[in-house]
Amino acid sequence: MIAVYIGIIIVLVLLIVFIATYNRLVRLRNQVKNAWAQIDVQLKRRYDLIPNLVETVKGYMQHERETMEAVTKARNLAQQLSSSGAGERAKAEGELSSALARLLAVAERYPDLKANQNFLALQEELTSTENKISFSRQFYNDSVLHYNNQTQMFPSNVVAGMTGFKAGEFFEVPKADEREAPTVKFT
Amino acid sequence: MWEQVSSNQTRSVVLVAAMGVLLLLLGYFLGLFFFGSGVGGLIIALIVWAIMNLVAFFQGDNILLSLSRAKKISRDEHPRLYNVVEEMKIASGLEKMPDIYIIDDPALNAFATGRNSNRAAVAITSGLLQKLNRDELQGVIGHEIAHIKNRDVLLMAISAVLLGTIVILAWHASRILFYSGMAGTRRSSSSKGGSGQIIILAVALVLMILAPIMARLIYFAISRKREYLADASSALYTRYPEGLASALEKLAASDIQLQTANKATAPMYIINPFRKRGMAASDLTSTHPPISERIHILRSMAGGASYFDYAQAYQQVHKTGRSILPASALATGAVSLRAARAEVAGEEPDKLQRARETSDLLWRRSGYKSITCDCGARLRVPPGFKAPSVKCPHCGRINLA
Numbered sequence: 020m021i022a023v024y025i026g027i028i029i030v031l032v033l034l035i036v037f038i039a040t041y042n043r044l045v046r047l048r049n050q051v052k053n054a055w056a057q058i059d060v061q062l063k064r065r066y067d068l069i070p071n072l073v074e075t076v077k078g079y080m081q082h083e084r085e086t087m088e089a090v091t092k093a094r095n096l097a098q099q100l101s102s103s104g105a106g107e108r109a110k111a112e113g114e115l116s117s118a119l120a121r122l123l124a125v126a127e128r129y130p131d132l133k134a135n136q137n138f139l140a141l142q143e144e145l146t147s148t149e150n151k152i153s154f155s156r157q158f159y160n161d162s163v164l165h166y167n168n169q170t171q172m173f174p175s176n177v178v179a180g181m182t183g184f185k186a187g188e189f190f191e192v193p194k195a196d197e198r199e200a201p202t203v204k205f206t
Numbered sequence: 207m208w209e210q211v212s213s214n215q216t217r218s219v220v221l222v223a224a225m226g227v228l229l230l231l232l233g234y235f236l237g238l239f240f241f242g243s244g245v246g247g248l249i250i251a252l253i254v255w256a257i258m259n260l261v262a263f264f265q266g267d268n269i270l271l272s273l274s275r276a277k278k279i280s281r282d283e284h285p286r287l288y289n290v291v292e293e294m295k296i297a298s299g300l301e302k303m304p305d306i307y308i309i310d311d312p313a314l315n316a317f318a319t320g321r322n323s324n325r326a327a328v329a330i331t332s333g334l335l336q337k338l339n340r341d342e343l344q345g346v347i348g349h350e351i352a353h354i355k356n357r358d359v360l361l362m363a364i365s366a367v368l369l370g371t372i373v374i375l376a377w378h379a380s381r382i383l384f385y386s387g388m389a390g391t392r393r394s395s396s397s398k399g400g401s402g403q404i405i406i407l408a409v410a411l412v413l414m415i416l417a418p419i420m421a422r423l424i425y426f427a428i429s430r431k432r433e434y435l436a437d438a439s440s441a442l443y444t445r446y447p448e449g450l451a452s453a454l455e456k457l458a459a460s461d462i463q464l465q466t467a468n469k470a471t472a473p474m475y476i477i478n479p480f481r482k483r484g485m486a487a488s489d490l491t492s493t494h495p496p497i498s499e500r501i502h503i504l505r506s507m508a509g510g511a512s513y514f515d516y517a518q519a520y521q522q523v524h525k526t527g528r529s530i531l532p533a534s535a536l537a538t539g540a541v542s543l544r545a546a547r548a549e550v551a552g553e554e555p556d557k558l559q560r561a562r563e564t565s566d567l568l569w570r571r572s573g574y575k576s577i578t579c580d581c582g583a584r585l586r587v588p589p590g591f592k593a594p595s596v597k598c599p600h601c602g603r604i605n606l607a
Contacts, residue, residue, distance in 0.1 A: 050299075057296060140285065146340075147289035154297035157445070162299075 040178040047166040051187050054159035055105075058190065061151045062101065062112060068148060069094045069119070072141050076122070079132040086122050093118040105188040116149065156190050163187040218361055221428050225368040225421050229255065232372060232417045236379050239410035255371040262367050267319040267327060274317075276307035276329045283567050284308075287335060290343050291328060294351040297443035304328050304354060308335065310568055314460045317475045318350035319359055326354040336557070336564040337456050345440055345450030349476055352439030358432040365425050372421045376414045383414075429493040437500055438516035445511045451504035458497040499523065577605050 073087050080087065093115040100111045123142065132138050167186045170179040178184075229251055237247015261269075281288040288306060295303055300323055307329035309315075314334040320326030328350045338346065353359055441447040457477050478494040494500075506519035566576055573589030581601035595604050 054299070061296075143285055143289065147286075147293060150289075150293045151296050154293050154443070158297060158299050 036174075037178055040175045041182060044166075044169060044175065044179055044182070044184050047162070047169055048184065048187075051159070051162045051166050054155065054162045055190075057155040058152065058159055059101075061148055061155050062097070065115070065119075065145070065148050065152065066094055066098050068141065068145055072122075072138075072145065075135065075138050075141060076126060076132065079129050079135075080125065083122075083125050086118075086125050090115070090118045090122050105190045109190050112152070116152075119145065119149075160189050160191075163189055218428050218431060221424050222361065222365050222368070225365060225372070225424050228417050228421055228424075229368055229372050229375075232375055232413045235406065235410040235413050236375065238406050240379070240382070251371065251375055254374060255367065258367045258371055258374075262363050263321060267321065267325065270317075270319050271307060271327065271329065274309050274329065276309045277571055278305055278307050278327075279567070279571075283570065284335075284563070286340070286563075287330070287343070290340065290347050291351070294344065294347045294443055297348070298351050298355045298439070300326075300351060300355055302326070304351070306330075308332055308564075308567070308571075310571075314457045315475045315477060316346050316350055318353040320354060321360055321363060323354055323357075326359070328354075332564045332568060333460075334457070336560040337460075338453055338560075341444075341446060341449035342453035342456065344444050345446070345453045346476055348440035348443040349436045349450060352436040352443065353432070356432070356435055356439060358436065361432065362429065365428050369418075369421045369425045373418045376418045379410075379414050426493055430495050433494050433500070434503075434516075434520065437504060438513050441504060441507060441511050441516060442513060447504040447507045447511060447516075451501045454497050454501050454504070458501070579603055579605055 069090060073091060076083075076087065093111070097108070097111040097115045100108050123145070126132055126138070126142075169175045170184045170186055230248060233247045233249075233251025234244040235247070237250065238244040240247070279287070284306075287308075291306055292303060302324050304318070304320065304326040305328075307327055309329055309331045311331045312333040313331055314337060316328065316330040316334055318326065318328045328347060330346070334346070335343075437450060440450050444450070454477070475494075477497055503516065503519045503523050506522050507515045509515045509518070569576065569586055575587040575591075577585045577587060577596065579585060579598040579601065580603055581598060583598055583600040585596055585598060585605065587596060595606050597604055
């Protein structure tokens, strides 16, 4: 009789642990999704800001047509790839970041432009959007790491395997020097 | 790595529990002493505590913000500040954007408030806002957001209420004892209890004197612990401990005291608002660890920006093996530091521009309008200005008001 009770208790405990682990995994997966949505919001915001920037800058920087076109091209490419996976997208966005950084660096040479209130406001918005992209990416990657650890470590990996939780993909920007927001360098 | 911190506050919770026990003891023995019933004292203590809790819960943040005369600002009024707060909100994974307040005060300080992360606010003095560059501002805001994210605001509110209740009870009891000392003696002479009564008297007296002091020390201990954690979190969010370190350095260099701070709200600020200049000793009665030490720890974080790196830096600075952060927070992967932003003139507003930006904001808040004349001069038009146009005192051009 006692053995039966112990058996029932063990089964119940296992069931509770199973449910708790499953719920934790769901919560973590939602956090990853949520974090991804955050990156998406910021990337979209950047797509919206770039045409404004090019428009503002155009009048001042006639000789920098190439730089401006590179930004527009990178933006359009990134936007096209916005529905693809994290890896491919990160590459396109990384290129956009560096094209943008070049444009802003060139802008430093135009004092008239730097006196333009509209440009200054846009520059602040772009700097901040770049920061927000890297901070949301940071949070996303931390969430993915935490989630992946849970799906791969014992005992939660058992639950994850049974209920079909798959590891998440990191959002890594290819080159090391693109990890930070565009900085303006005179070299 | 993010939720562990909020769930792992065991040591802080133990300290809060100690304050609770202190309150119960005080209530019990005061009750026993004044009306011969410990339970009655307990009930009175709990009622006072409950009332103070209700006030703090529903009005705490409003009281704090209005006490410090903070003004809420919108995105358009100071885009950079708003953006930095939003950046830190994203980095910390906070769900809702906190409200942003500015305190018109030349002192350098900032604080966070709000009983939960959905009703949070950060406030910064205008003095600090114009002193800091973007990285430094990020470090300070990261520290404040960390207070919200780590639930320090709630924790400190709970301990502040406990402390307040203990102080109020002890104070009133001592007044009663002092002014109507007869009542107590009459009671004890009429009752037959000899030594028992004396023991109760002694315990009640000791508690009356010691409880507020002990509660204060516990309160300060909790506060200091949370400051370290908030610094560590700020470094983790920004991946750039140097930002906060250099901001703290600027804070340390100023000795203007915040006019609107008071003792109860002190732990909420980024540095102790009552700090005397050059005070270095880490004593028990301080709400914050010494700034120089906080800077030193942040600057010693060579390996990375994780909690683990912060804890190591702390041990290195203190030469102890004791960890300052909860163990579960340390079990995280490596977090690399962000490279320093290339410092380029013109990339971000310099000191003068920042000062102008902030003062413009404050003028606008008081109803003044600002007109930029074609000659570059800026005219401020007071709120009640009736005439349709103003003449520029520099060039004589007529500007529409």
